[in-house]
Amino acid sequence: MENTKQLLGKFIAGTARKDERAVLRQSLLQLSDVELTQLLSSVWEEYTFADAADRREVDKLLRQLHVQPSLPLRRRMVMRMFTKASGIAAAFFIPLALGATFYLYVENSRLASFVDKQVSVYVKSGDKAEITLPDSSVVYLNAATMLSYASDYGMKRRAVDLRGEAYLKVVHNPTAPFYVNAGEVLIEVLGTEFNVSSYEELDLIETTLVDGSIKLTTRGAHPQIVQLSPNEKAIYYKRDGRLTVAAVDPYFETAWLRGELQFRSAEFADIIYKLQQRYDVTITVVGNRSYHERFTGSFKEDNVYGVLRSLQLHYHFTYTATTDKKIEVHFK
Helix, strand or coil: CCCHHHHHHHHHHHHCCCHHHHHHHHHHHHHHHHHHHHHHHHHHHCCCCCCCHCCCCHHHHHHHHCCCCCCCCCCCCCCEEEEECCCCCCCCCCCCCCCCCCEEECCCCCHHHHHCCEEEEHHHHHCEEEECCCCCEEEECCEEEEEEEEEECCCCCEEEEEEEEEEEECCCCCCCCEEHHHHHEEEEEEEEEEEECCCCCCCEEEEEEEECCCCEEEECCCCCCCECCCCCEEEEEEECEEEEEEEEEHHHHHHHHHHCEEEEEHHHHHHHHHHHHHHHEEEEEEECCCCCCCCCECCCCCHHHHHHHHHHHHCCCCCEEEECCEEEEECC
């Protein structure tokens, strides 16, 4: 561990070479939480820097990370921005495999700049993912979804940016509200479970409350505020700024968590969009026929063709697969 300590000291001082940073990254990923605590405490207490100014800078950086040593044999670290799963992700680029393909990107040249950075998680079409935030809140991400949060999450405030769909289980903390920035809608919670769908390509932003209580505020010239109770769903229409609230069945609204596709009075264009997300395909609609009839139904198919065959009975179209990832739907 001595070599790792020296490399970490060089990294904090800004003198580590590119190859040394790569070695340090791999070494830190192999440490347990206890070993990591001991290492950072050791750097604090023992690493010799060029002058007092360097030492003061390190003290400042570690305080920003909430690393506070106490007695020599009973040192404590308070690293509220990390969980065991993320480890020392503060300073490095670490791809996490959570049963899906997505990218976690944190970039900084020094620990001092880390607190101003964003952590972003992207789930591509055809995949889903589950992540645990630093406060132990859990977020389930649907396909084609981006979740971002500040690298100092939980130190000043709990807030995430969402583009796509997610189901959130937020840890209750009455002194630190949790915020979801979903485009034109801001959601505030204290501790609850709810589903949010906020895809930029769709006109709707949908929020369904499963448990607890949330406050939803729309942005714009004339903000609207509603407070949801369990089994209620708020729909914000981006085109005309309309906000509605209705009673719903959360089991239906969270079907995607179980691998199901559920449609309730959905337009054909929205169905096609959901199919592209779910199955990672590109679907092109050809023909002049109006296809605005609404559709209600559910599917749990392993491939997109099973869904298309069922939809043919309702919409009377044909389709051809041009490649493995491209499909043309033909209306006469």
